[in-house]
Amino acid sequence: xxxxxxxxxxxxxxxxxxxxxxxxxxxxxxxxxxxxxxxxxxxxxxxxxxxxxxxxxxxxxxxxxxxxxxxxxxxxxxxxxxxxxxxxxxxxxxxxxxxxxxxxxxxxxxxxxxxxxxxxxxxxxxxxxxxxxxxxxxxxxxxxxxxxxxxxxxxxxxxxxxxxxxxxxxxxx
Numbered sequence: 001x002x003x004x005x006x007x008x009x010x011x012x013x014x015x016x017x018x019x020x021x022x023x024x025x026x027x028x029x030x031x032x033x034x035x036x037x038x039x040x041x042x043x044x045x046x047x048x049x050x051x052x053x054x055x056x057x058x059x060x061x062x063x064x065x066x067x068x069x070x071x072x073x074x075x076x077x078x079x080x081x082x083x084x085x086x087x088x089x090x091x092x093x094x095x096x097x098x099x100x101x102x103x104x105x106x107x108x109x110x111x112x113x114x115x116x117x118x119x120x121x122x123x124x125x126x127x128x129x130x131x132x133x134x135x136x137x138x139x140x141x142x143x144x145x146x147x148x149x150x151x152x153x154x155x156x157x158x159x160x161x162x163x164x165x166x167x168x169x170x171x172x173x
Contacts, residue, residue, distance in 0.1 A: 006035070006043045008047070008049050008052060011040075011043060011044060011047065011052055012052075014034070014035055014040055014043075015055055017034055018040075018059065019062065019063070020055065020058055020062055022051075022055045022058050022059075022157075022161065022164070036069075037066050037068075037069035037073075038069040038070075038073040038076065039073075039076075040066075041056070041059075041066065041069055041073035041085060042077055042081065042085070044059070045073070045077060045081050045084045045085040045088070046081055053084065053088065054088070054156075054157045055157070056088035056089065056092070057088055057154055057157040057158055057161075058092075058157055058158060058160065058161035060088075060089055060092035060093075060113060061092050061099070061103060061107075061158060061161055062161060062165075064110060064112070064113050067113045067114065070089065073085060074086070080143070083121075084143070086116075086120065087121065087136065087143065088154075089113075089116070089117065090115070090116075090117050090121055090123070090136055091133070091136060091154035092113065092158075093113055093114070093115045093116075094118075094129060094133050094136065094154075095133075095154060095155065095158040096112055097129055098155075098158070099158055099162055102162045102165070103162075106162070106165040106166065106169055107165065118132065121135075121136060121139045122138075122139050123135045123136050123139070130151075133151040133154060133155070136150070136151070136154075137151040137153075137154070138150075
């Protein structure tokens with residue numbers, strides 16, 4: 001499955017089809033033919049566009065059932081793609097604790113996603129949430145060779161989702 005053939009605009013439309021308005025495309029994204037969930041996860045993990053990769057976090061937070069597609073998505077990726085998908089999924093797992101009250105209130109039928117990969121990624125299970133997110137960021141920096149503020153990047157993606165969901169709730173109230 002390791003194709004990375006989907007364009008950024010196509011993936012933006014796919015995200016919108018899943019109710020996630022996180023990335024704005026170059027042009028208005030029309031309704032996309034739906035990728036299978038495992039294909040969508042794999043395509044996002046392979047994207048060169050950092051905004052699309054980081055969309056995995058709000059996608060998992062808002063559509064928790066997508067966690068069921070992880071094994072199939074991972075099976076179609078090379079080792080680097082697998083690690084990328086595991087990192088973003090694990091960031092979503094960690095951030096759900098921070099934003100649990102908002103997610104429960106704003107996402108219909110929200111349920112928590114299980115921590116499947118943090119041990120594999122070198123994250124201490126007994127550490128505080130901030131320390132765990134920092135440890136994940138350290139792993140991500142080693143994986144990518146980019147010394148950026150990964151925890152801030154993860155948190156920004158989750159906060160953008162929460163702000164958008166609050167805005168949508170106001171629009172429908």
